[in-house]
Amino acid sequence: MQNLRAMRVAVAGLGTVGTGVIRLLEANQALISRRAGRPIEIVAVSAKDRSKDRGVDMSAFRWMDDMMKMPACEDVDVVVELIGGSDGPALALSRATLNAGKPLVTANKAMLAHHGLALAELAEKAGIPLKYEAAVAGGIPVIKGLREGAAANEISRVYGILNGTCNYILTTMEKEGRNFDAVLDEAQKLGYAEADPTFDIDGIDAAHKLSILSSLAFGTQIDFDSVDIEGIRDIVAADIKEAAALGYRIRLVGMAENTETGLFQRVHPMLVPMDHPFAHVDGSLNAVLAEGNFVGRLFFQGAGAGEGPTASAVVADLIDVARDEYGDPFAMQIAHLDIQSKADSGSRIGRTYLRFMVQDKPGVLAEIAAAMRDAGVSIESLIQRGVNADGSVILCVVTHHCAESTIGQTLANLAGSDSLVSKPLVLHILD
């Protein structure tokens, strides 16, 4: 072992994940040498602020003020990009690395969602690895699971709980019966949610990840722009309570399907049946389910974020590179990736939960019932509870199976009605 040359790594970006990678390579050094077949050593690091105390000893590494010089360093074999952001320095460094003919390992889902194809082209041209296990579902090897583990299958559907912050908020609301704002506030204080939580709670982060999973599952070019995205801001404690009474839990689910009308990709809160594995994914855990035509349902669960799990995925990629076990970043040559049109979601058939906040006055139920009838939606169950503090009433409806377009028509029929206190909430029910 000692005779084999180490694989020398430059790490750009020293946030939680970057320091995690440093800590991991130090802690598990001997084991990693055995598994990788040679030592993996950090030689250079870079970040915005050199003076910040990151709690790890970096004296053995060369500090580089200009990370853009990393790819050209003779003693750098691999660059690890942990800067974040879809464009800017992360993208520039990634391009420069691949253009220099050096392997790139990244955890950057936003960059991959927007520029994954272009970066994969550079990697393919140079015949070098572009690895990104940490970009989706943290420590769970789900990129590998789809790219390799399930590779023999035609995948009909891949879906997951892809954002730990949302899952923490939803499951905390569930356990404690509290409302969204209060739990978000607490999550921010505890460091489970960012000061600006938009990317997480509005579903954008999950959508980045979903677009990557979709490409791997279906052999299509990443198409982030066609992901329909809806976050969790509008969920109230009462929705979770009503869902539970009906036998469901609410989870933010990113779902992609290969349909006859094209590629369906959507991030949205869903009602998940109690006996579905997702109903037991609690706190900041992530989970992914893939349905293959031979393997059936494959389910992966683990920590979706955090220093340790994400570093674990980054270093797994480094080990693959050290072992020389890598290939096309998106499971096949770019020339073979399909370009799929966006599916028509209106024709999708399913059951739906509709929640209305309505005025407590005669005729409201008749109005809503008529709007549903006129749209052709039939009702499976309906619950109306007592009056809220503000005088409004919560009305929850579960529909029979119907086309999504008829739900849209129901809402259109009710548009402008002064019986509604707020915009109705529509949650699809996971089959």
Added chain:
Amino acid sequence: MQNLRAMRVAVAGLGTVGTGVIRLLEANQALISRRAGRPIEIVAVSAKDRSKDRGVDMSAFRWMDDMMKMPACEDVDVVVELIGGSDGPALALSRATLNAGKPLVTANKAMLAHHGLALAELAEKAGIPLKYEAAVAGGIPVIKGLREGAAANEISRVYGILNGTCNYILTTMEKEGRNFDAVLDEAQKLGYAEADPTFDIDGIDAAHKLSILSSLAFGTQIDFDSVDIEGIRDIVAADIKEAAALGYRIRLVGMAENTETGLFQRVHPMLVPMDHPFAHVDGSLNAVLAEGNFVGRLFFQGAGAGEGPTASAVVADLIDVARDEYGDPFAMQIAHLDIQSKADSGSRIGRTYLRFMVQDKPGVLAEIAAAMRDAGVSIESLIQRGVNADGSVILCVVTHHCAESTIGQTLANLAGSDSLVSKPLVLHILD
């Protein structure tokens, strides 16, 4: 694509998995070509009985009466061994394949448990792949998950529900309140259990798989002989009922730990807390959990057996070979695999469920309580139910945390007692 030479495969053994592989390669041909970078084609097949109708068209393949000639065929690039059995023809063919310098893909856990190391030596010497994803947990990519996905971690514990037949029997007993013999009988009629079910229900199959997982997780040489094995024959419906009342389900768990006193490997039915993911693994599903020092808990679940899932794993291996993405079969060079001594299980600390079938007469409880006291075991809870049809009484005890040796001492203290109608059942409780 058309210009790339196909990877040509010989399949030995045409049982469920063999015909599944044929079906899969036919059904997903185009997709697999894209993912593997070149077509994967079967050229030759072999099995004991040529005349048997297997429901697949094999006219395009060369039938070989003597499978031992496969490795030498010029048009065979890879041999897939699906014969089964730890020795005999499976082992002979596997050796011959690797000795001929050709890649071997196998689903044979018994052979790997006994001869995995010797086969890996041949593969290492020749620098060719030995792949066996299908040997453990069917379609779930758990070999890859440990070998690659979790490779950056020191794994402290790997454990799983590794036998679908046992899980089907236990969960059916649970749902229907029936006894072991009746459910096994039905499972055999339905084809879920073999005519001779010994390997499955006595835990040997799970132990084969566990010894493979252990090697990958801990970087040790496979050591099947040191696996402690206990099956599910002694579980009665009442145990499942009492466990449920206590908040547990019973699952056959294969568990391996890297402990200070050595390698702990055991297959045994355990009490699994309701909030543990294993409690929701039903029917013939399999599941594996690995605990890494950075990634935390990684959980994999899916179909552990059957034509489709197992074929999916076999073909995933073929795709890895076609892509040239492979390395050391047991994650590292054989010279780096440790040899671990067997751990002392007596010093293991845990809570235990003890079930006694006792005579309905005065003094029995005092006798058992004294045996536990004398062994130093303290009781957390105790349930005694009414009298069985044969006049015996069921007495269930859950202990506080104690060393396993004290449980052994309790049983020794009771040995020969005529208060006991049958051997006491000991089930450890999963933490």
